[in-house]
Amino acid sequence: MPKIAIDPITRIEGHLRIEAQVEGGKVKDAWASGTMFRGIELILKNRDPRDCWAFAQRI
Amino acid sequence: MGKANEGTIYDSLRKRGVSRRDFMKFCSLMAATLALPSGAGRIAEALEKAKKPSLVWLEFQDCAGNTESFLRASDPTVVQIVLDILSVDYHETIMAPAGKQAEKSLDDVVKNQKGKYLVVVEGSIPLKDGGVYCTVGGKAAIDTVKEVCGGALATIAIGACAWDGGIPAANPNPTGAVGVKDAVKGITLINLPGCPANVVNLTATVVHYLTFGSLPLTDSMGRPLFAYGTRIHDGCERRAHYDAGRFVRQWGDYGHQNGWCLYEMGCKGPETYKNCPAVRWNQGTSWPVEAGHGCIGCAAPRFWDTMSPFYRRLPKVPGFGVETTADDVGIGVAAATAAAVAAHGIIRAVKHKTEEEREEK
Numbered sequence: 001m002p003k004i005a006i007d008p009i010t011r012i013e014g015h016l017r018i019e020a021q022v023e024g025g026k027v028k029d030a031w032a033s034g035t036m037f038r039g040i041e042l043i044l045k046n047r048d049p050r051d052c053w054a055f056a057q058r059i
Numbered sequence: 060m061g062k063a064n065e066g067t068i069y070d071s072l073r074k075r076g077v078s079r080r081d082f083m084k085f086c087s088l089m090a091a092t093l094a095l096p097s098g099a100g101r102i103a104e105a106l107e108k109a110k111k112p113s114l115v116w117l118e119f120q121d122c123a124g125n126t127e128s129f130l131r132a133s134d135p136t137v138v139q140i141v142l143d144i145l146s147v148d149y150h151e152t153i154m155a156p157a158g159k160q161a162e163k164s165l166d167d168v169v170k171n172q173k174g175k176y177l178v179v180v181e182g183s184i185p186l187k188d189g190g191v192y193c194t195v196g197g198k199a200a201i202d203t204v205k206e207v208c209g210g211a212l213a214t215i216a217i218g219a220c221a222w223d224g225g226i227p228a229a230n231p232n233p234t235g236a237v238g239v240k241d242a243v244k245g246i247t248l249i250n251l252p253g254c255p256a257n258v259v260n261l262t263a264t265v266v267h268y269l270t271f272g273s274l275p276l277t278d279s280m281g282r283p284l285f286a287y288g289t290r291i292h293d294g295c296e297r298r299a300h301y302d303a304g305r306f307v308r309q310w311g312d313y314g315h316q317n318g319w320c321l322y323e324m325g326c327k328g329p330e331t332y333k334n335c336p337a338v339r340w341n342q343g344t345s346w347p348v349e350a351g352h353g354c355i356g357c358a359a360p361r362f363w364d365t366m367s368p369f370y371r372r373l374p375k376v377p378g379f380g381v382e383t384t385a386d387d388v389g390i391g392v393a394a395a396t397a398a399a400v401a402a403h404g405i406i407r408a409v410k411h412k413t414e415e416e417r418e419e420k
Contacts, residue, residue: 005158005197006157006158007158007195007196007197008151008157008158008161008162008195008196009157009158010151010152010153010154010155010156010157010161011151011152011153011154011155011157012151012152013122013123013126013152014123015118015151015193015194015195017197035193035194035195036119036120036192036193036194037185037192037193037234038120038192038226038227038233038234038236039227039233039234040226042231042233043226043227043229043230043231043232043233043363047367047368048367048368048369048370048371050368050369050370051367051368051369051370054355054369055226055229058122058124058226058254059122
């Protein structure tokens, strides 16, 4: 039962990894992971609320 | 077209149907951006002979905003020329291969063209917890950046994040994000900060390299002077209103409707060095200040922390004069002007008081 991983997934914005469990030529189970974290929520804490659009826009 | 031009940038443009006239217009735009009077001829001559350099575009902790900026030039001719000058061999957002094939595209360039290829880095590099906060192909960003930039002819850090960590490095910097200059030492590096950087400046940097065989002159922060040598405030079309004391005081007020100065609404133009008023955006259509919003200082160091709150008026404005660069405006100058501005405030306050007193009488 081979497990395949496709990383990086291209033609998207951001970083994505897909792992798939293949059985008899069919995908039995699959997992997606975002492989990048910045913590924008943590960075937004205690800021001037009027600035939030600029920060959140960069997600 | 002679055989001598075969395989050159110019040859490839001609094959795609770019006219000589459009090519020369592009060369003029580059000469103007690089502040090279009568440089268009020399640039054209160089592009007629130059072969496309191999380029890989690495994305780490990014929002792909610089990629968008790069791909969103509205004039199809310019897009064609840009994509032709920059032979992008690896770029996760636009490339066809994925997974192992994508990794191979990168490996091929790094191995077969050692010391000959250019790298554009977009996004910051997280160092905390062994670099787990950004991995591509199971490899930490820090390892990739060391390997790929280490073997490159030159690295271009595009955008605020690749320069000094940008938004991921904003307080409290949860992932220990840094820019390329702090992630890998001893490489040839040029920085194009901005959030996002302007595609015109990226292209002009590469064109400068193709024309003169060297990267453009930079300031002490590694930013090319042609793009980051003048202050937004000094090139701003609203500057006359600043000098005349005509300020927008509320969104939508009379001054705002009539294009007055946005300084009191928090514009960071007086402390930010970039050529936005000249090169503008979307093929010269407009730029934030023309659209009616203050500059947020996105090309300034650590701007998410140093320039925010974005709507708070700058506490002090460095002096007048259009000849200063970021390196010239020292703390002394800023302090002296702050004192002058404060004195101006006192005089106004005193004047105000006497007027009040007069009214009382």
